[in-house]
Amino acid sequence: MRALSSSVCIVGVDESDEIGTLPGKSQLTLHLEAVHNAVRDAGLRISDIDGVFTAGQHSPATIAEALGVIPRYVDGTTVGGCSFIIMVGHAMLALHHGLCDVAVISHGESGRSGVGVSPRRDTALPGQFEAPYGFGGAPTYFGLVTTRHMHEHGTTLEQWAQVAVSTRAWAALNPKAKHRDPITVRDVLASRPVVWPFNVLNICLVTDAGGAVVLTRAERARDCAKKPVYVRGAGEGAEHVMLTQMRDLTFSEATRVSGQKAFAMAGVGPADFDHVMLYDAFTSGPPIMLESLGFCARGEGVHLFEEGRSTPGGRLPINTNGGGLSYTHSGMYGIFPIIESVRQLRGECGPRQVPGARLSLVNGMGGMLSAAGTLVLTNET
Amino acid sequence: MDPPRPLPTPITPEARPYWDGAREGRLMIPRCDACGKAFMYPRVLCPHCGAREITWIRASGRGRLFSFEIAHQILNRAFKVKTPVVLAMVELEEGPRLLTNLVEVEPDPARLRCDMPVEVVFERLTDEITLPMFRPA
Numbered sequence: 001m002r003a004l005s006s007s008v009c010i011v012g013v014d015e016s017d018e019i020g021t022l023p024g025k026s027q028l029t030l031h032l033e034a035v036h037n038a039v040r041d042a043g044l045r046i047s048d049i050d051g052v053f054t055a056g057q058h059s060p061a062t063i064a065e066a067l068g069v070i071p072r073y074v075d076g077t078t079v080g081g082c083s084f085i086i087m088v089g090h091a092m093l094a095l096h097h098g099l100c101d102v103a104v105i106s107h108g109e110s111g112r113s114g115v116g117v118s119p120r121r122d123t124a125l126p127g128q129f130e131a132p133y134g135f136g137g138a139p140t141y142f143g144l145v146t147t148r149h150m151h152e153h154g155t156t157l158e159q160w161a162q163v164a165v166s167t168r169a170w171a172a173l174n175p176k177a178k179h180r181d182p183i184t185v186r187d188v189l190a191s192r193p194v195v196w197p198f199n200v201l202n203i204c205l206v207t208d209a210g211g212a213v214v215l216t217r218a219e220r221a222r223d224c225a226k227k228p229v230y231v232r233g234a235g236e237g238a239e240h241v242m243l244t245q246m247r248d249l250t251f252s253e254a255t256r257v258s259g260q261k262a263f264a265m266a267g268v269g270p271a272d273f274d275h276v277m278l279y280d281a282f283t284s285g286p287p288i289m290l291e292s293l294g295f296c297a298r299g300e301g302v303h304l305f306e307e308g309r310s311t312p313g314g315r316l317p318i319n320t321n322g323g324g325l326s327y328t329h330s331g332m333y334g335i336f337p338i339i340e341s342v343r344q345l346r347g348e349c350g351p352r353q354v355p356g357a358r359l360s361l362v363n364g365m366g367g368m369l370s371a372a373g374t375l376v377l378t379n380e381t
Numbered sequence: 382m383d384p385p386r387p388l389p390t391p392i393t394p395e396a397r398p399y400w401d402g403a404r405e406g407r408l409m410i411p412r413c414d415a416c417g418k419a420f421m422y423p424r425v426l427c428p429h430c431g432a433r434e435i436t437w438i439r440a441s442g443r444g445r446l447f448s449f450e451i452a453h454q455i456l457n458r459a460f461k462v463k464t465p466v467v468l469a470m471v472e473l474e475e476g477p478r479l480l481t482n483l484v485e486v487e488p489d490p491a492r493l494r495c496d497m498p499v500e501v502v503f504e505r506l507t508d509e510i511t512l513p514m515f516r517p518a
Contacts, residue, residue, distance in 0.1 A: 124393050127391060128396055130480050133482045144447075144448040
């Protein structure tokens with residue numbers, strides 16, 4: 001496993017030309033814009049791509065076809081929004097063994113406008129055991145996780161709200177973020193109730209967006225346009241899909257497994273990171289991820305979001321793009337924290353740049369903490 | 382009159398004893414013959430030990446409110462019960478957890494507490510379908 005560590009690099013990242021509300025753009029257009037922009041960022045050509053990775057509504061064959069390439073390697077692992085994070089590990093393995101030379105991981109989703117969106121999944125279990133009771137839509141599941149955490153650990157609505165406040169402080173510094181006006185804990189608590197314990201400001205945005213990440217082996221990466229970002233560790237895990245099957249409602253086994261694997265491959269631990277990106281579909285998600293990853297004891301994740309810790313200028317900056325809560329969230333958000341992590345490690349982030357960032361964590365969930373992907377990224381060899 | 386909720390769809394063959402039981406006012410759950418543990422949702426092998434020999438048993442109907450939330454809006458238009466409603470996860474005495482609604486309570490987080498005892502009640506939706514729900518015990 002250690003032989004894989006830092007053997008490949010992320011050399012190109014970008015979003016689609018625009019992100020936000022884009023009823024005039026198909027999901028395929030969001031993919032193609034993002035791939036085009038990320039390949040350009042790498043100083044490569046689309047014809048260099050021979051590994052195609054995507055998740056969700058499209059198969060990698062669709063993306064390869066639209067790009068006009070014939071890949072030697074394809075992967076369509078779809079385990080929720082973290083799939084793109086998991087694919088960095090899969091691409092690393094394929095590149096390391098020479099099964100492909102230039103891999104692209106692509107995401108395009110019309111989450112807000114719904115252009116061409118169709119659900120294609122087996123509804124037998126949720127249709128029988130969840131829908132009759134009003135369950136459906138992520139907040140109706142994640143709320144149960146959140147209430148139980150409050151019961152077991154005494155976490156308060158004010159503490160969850162602080163996650164939204166911290167994330168918005170970063171969004172204010174990101175011109176691409178959808179919501180940039182600062183908010184307070186009181187604003188979160190006074191926002192529209194959706195599913196208690198969540199008000200609308202506890203819940204991620206719903207947008208249209210694409211994003212792509214380009215990888216190649218380290219020796220080739222040195223000839224690309226930008227400073228290479230090394231994949232020092234990668235992990236993945238999956239525990240459940242139906243929330244009733246989650247072993248411990250306030251601790252993610254998938255995240256624990258994924259984090260341990262990534263940290264072991266990288267030879268690092270939680271104390272080593274100077275930048276952190278966490279999939280924030282709900283304000284309670286990032287604290288529970290930090291607890292499951294071993295950054296803190298159970299019940300203490302919210303303390304890492306207190307003023308002056310995770311916020312601009314803080315000791316452990318978290319979700320510096322403004323997150324799914326304030327920057328963008330197309331539905332399967334996982335590509336975007338990778339993009340931000342790479343930009344931070346290159347020093348491209350302007351007013352929101354974390355000074356001297358050198359070791360960055362990306363951790364995402366699929367579903368309701370159902371699956372997980374973890375990356376340890378660095379700009380040092 | 383149309384039922385006020387989406388009917389469970391599709392009824393899968395392996396879950397048939399659950400729905401047949403509910404129609405007759407019994408909460409039926411599968412239990413593994415090999416390891417003796419009950420489980421939900423119904424499936425053809427035991428998630429605890431992998432054995433294929435399974436017997437249906439009648440659950441006591443007692444359990445605890447494992448977690449809950451108060452929904453102020455429901456996305457599914459077929460769900461016509463007036464909001465706010467209490468969406469809940471109940472842990473049965475026998476071990477398995479179910480998603481359900483907590484009824485016969487005020488939908489007020491100050492009046493609800495995780496781990497409070499609950500018991501099953503049945504709401505008939507059609508001649509075929511009766512839905513298990515829970516109320517404070």
